[in-house]
Amino acid sequence: MSRLVLHERNHPYMIKVGDEEIFLCGCGLSQDKPYCDGTHEKTQNEKNKVYFYDDKGNRVEMINFYSNQ
C-alpha cells in the first residue's frame, strides 16, 4: 500500500542541543533526513496549491484532494 504525505512547511525546524543549532527538515524533500539539506529552497515559489516532487526534484501541480474548496 502506498501512502501520500502532505508537507505544508517550506523551511526547517531549528532545535538547540546545548550550544549547537540543528536544522531538521520540515518540507519533506531533504535527501539527508532528518536534517535539512537546503532542498526546501525549491518550494519557496509554491502558490498555495498541492505539488508532487519526484526523485529528481521535478515538481508537478496536483489536484488538491485535501481541501473543501
Ligand code: FES
Ligand atoms: S526543510 Fe526540507 S530540506 Fe530544508
